[in-house]
Amino acid sequence: MRIFSLLSLFLLTGCNLRVLNPKSDTAEKITNLIYLSFGLMMLVFVVVMILFVHFLKKYKETPERLNEIPGDGKESKRLEVTWTVLPILLLAVLAVPTVKATYDMTSQVSGDGGEAEAEDAITIDVVGRQYNWEFTYENGKKSVNELVLPVNQKANFKLTSEDVIHSFWVPKLSGKIDVLPGEETRLSFTPRGAGVYQGKCAEFCGAEHTQMRFETKVVSQTEFQQWLKNGVEEEGE
Incomplete structure (x- = not known):
């Protein structure tokens, strides 16, 4: 079942919403987790299949064994410890980087509730509503269903919903994060490629x-600053 799910994931990456083509630091961590979990899954699968084939051959019915009844096996503490400890180790190998990546995605919020944002980071307020996304930048500029970001600069998002629960997701740039009515959730990532x-x-x-889709345009610093000023300057005039 797991193999079928991963194969489906690889086939779906042929669509525009590609998961295994990271273009940000956060998306790269998530992609590495996918590869790690797939590698662990394949390791378990290969070991199980080797044991399966081995026991098929070992206990295959032959004319000499036709009327043979195998005796009861003796307890083996070594085997019991092995198949208890190994799953724990595999889960730990997967859990540690997963927890670390999860905390890194929201690392701009410090433990005391203050913000530990990079000095050059930009902050964007995001409002999800049926059925569009509204983005508000620090200078007051607003855009609907169009998110524009500067390349190689950290972006911090403060997300909330006006109605129901939404989920903010740009597969190539970040993981999914729930957007809740009446609450604020946080997300951050640094785009690594224009597009x-x-x-x-x-x-x-x-x-x-x-229909609740949006485009994220990652552009150069010069293009971003120009886009940020357009419209705002006109309103000021």
């Missing part, structure tokens, strides 16, 4: 859920 990346709501939120 246009598709984002969407990954939580069913109503009849037009499939």
Whole structure:
């Protein structure tokens, strides 16, 4: 079942919403976790299949064994410890980097509730509503269903919802994070490559859920600063 799920994941990466093509520091960590979990899964699968084939051959029915009844096996503390400890070790190998990556995604919030944001990071307020995304930048500029970010600069997001639970997801740039009504959740990542990346709501939120998509444009610092000023300057005039 797990193999089928991963094969489906690889086939789905042919769509625009590619998961295994990271373009940010956070997405790269998530991709590495996928590869790690797949590697562990394949290790377990190979070992189980080797043992399966071995025991098929060892206990294969032959004319000499036709009427043979195997005796009861004796307890083996070594085997019992082995198949108890090994799963724990495998889970630990997967759990440690998973927990670390999860905390890294929200590392801009310190333990005492203060913000530990990078000095050059930008902060964007995100509001999810049926059925669009609104982005508000620090200078007051707003955009709907269009997120523009500077390349190689950390972006901190403060997300909330006006109605139901949504889920903010840009597969090439970040993992999914729930956007809750009346609450603020945090997310951060640093885009590593210029381009246009598709984002969407990954939580069913109503009849037009499939239309709740947005484009993330990662551009140079110069292009970003120019885009940021456009519209705001006109309003000021």
